[in-house]
Amino acid sequence: MMDCGVCAASGDLLVRVAGQYVGMIGGFSHESEHDLAVMVSDFLENGSGGADSRYSSDSDSGFCDLAHLADKISYYKLSMDQYEGDLLSVVNSLVLSIIEMDLHLVKPGPCNASCIRFSLVKLLRLSGYDAAVCASRWECSGKVPGGDHEYIDVINYHDTGGSERMIIDIDFRSHFEIARAVESYDRILNSLPVVYVGSLTKLNQFLQVMVEAARSSLKQNSMPLPPWRSLAYLQAKWQSPYQRQFNADERSNNTLPSEHKQCSGHLRRLQSLLQTETGVERLLKPINIDNTRKMKLERRRLLSFRTL
Secondary structure, eight states, X not given: OOOEEEEEETTEEEEEETTEEEEEEOSOOGXXXXXXXXXXXXXXXXXXXXXXXXXXXXXXXXXXHHHHHHHHHHHHHHOOOHHHHHHHHHHHHHHHHOOGGGOOBXXXXXXXXXXXXXXXXXXXXXXXXXXXXXXXXXXXXXXXXXXXXXXXXXXXXXXXXXXXXXXXXXXXXXXXXXXXXXXXXXXXHHHSOSSEEEEHHHHHHHHXXXXXXXHHHHHHTTOOOXXXXXXXXXXXXXXXXXXXXXXXXXXXXXXXXXXXXXXXXXXHHHXXXXXXXXXXXXXXXXXXXXXXXXXXXXXXHXXXXXXX
């Protein structure tokens, strides 16, 4: 009989198969652990791969499929309107401005980076944005495990009177981590935005691509797609009923539990990844020759004016 189990670790759940931890599953509440354990057992009984699952190399057909999906990710990242682009720049700048002293304990038990989200929301609201921390929750339904998730939204009010929710997720890539991923899948994973900022429509496009990429990667290792990596489960994180909260009940951070101290490390990793991402994008950004020429002419005009 295969040894398998589910263990809670800092708000996330670790899946253990044959004595080894093969994946982390975030967004689960304690009430849903039993549902997940049943699903993991059922998933393994139906077959999660044999000896071939040890190998993580790209097959020729799988590589082609994943290369096509990588192009889609690049396209979705570039196709943003003015508001999305401006909000993304603001969010990245504010995240980089947060210091560890800003991280106040906001709830008992594992913090799971809630302190970072509330700090970011505070800065966004000071900047004039209708931002809030959203806590979503959904029940187990069919093959979709129940769970909960926390993210940020910003309401964009249109001049015509309508409005649109913009989603901000500060740990976007972690939702798509899979066990024994092939190299090309890891490249796609690392090409995702460090912090997702955009509409629900665009978010759904990213989810569809990543589910397809995960299925392709797992297939190359003779492994089926588990229910906690399905499109329905991923969509539930951001599309389930939610509650908005603007201000947290900040608690004293003089003696922090170990769960909250981990948020300092999370913040440092997040800021490091953002700095790397913005640096690479700055290098890859095409130079607009016309704008550069205009800037040089403007500088010359100003210098001439000062010498008069």
